Amino acid sequence: MTDVSLSKQVVPVYAVSTTKAEGSTRSNLAYAAFILFCFWAGSQFLSLVVHAPGVLEHLAQGNDATRPHIEMGFAVSTVFGVVPFLAGCALLGVISLAMKFHHRHYF
Structure with a gap:
């Protein structure tokens, strides 16, 4: 077999410091x-x-004149805006917790 020796380490090994850094x-x-x-x-x-x-309604619709003007109430904008965002954040949180527990218990 061929022996390959390198002059430098491929993965450098550093001593782990337990003291706090100054900065x-x-x-x-x-x-x-x-x-x-x-x-x-x-x-x-x-x-x-x-x-x-009217700010939220103005942000929700484009400036295209061919589209109909939409009047959106606060409850509708909350249901279709904030609730899906919070549900997505909760889903990502559950997935990350599951991965964390899986990694902690199986490795």
């Missing part, structure tokens, strides 16, 4: 500020959509 506090604070900004911007957008009359 982790600043990066955690920056990440927390970014997440808070995203939540703030999202809440402002949702507040705008809920409190401004």
Whole structure:
């Protein structure tokens, strides 16, 4: 058989450090500020959509004049907009939990 020897390791092996990195506090604070900004911007957008009359209907339909004008109430937009989104998120969460438990118990 042929012996193949490499001068460098193909998969480098590093020692795992158990101490905290010096810059982790600043990066955690920056990440927390970014997440808070995203939540703030999202809440402002949702507040705008809920409190401004006709904004959601205008966003839901295009500017094409050949299509009929649609009047959509808040309950209809909630049922056909938010509920499928939350159901999809719940489905993805269930799938990810199942994969996590499967990976944890079988490997």
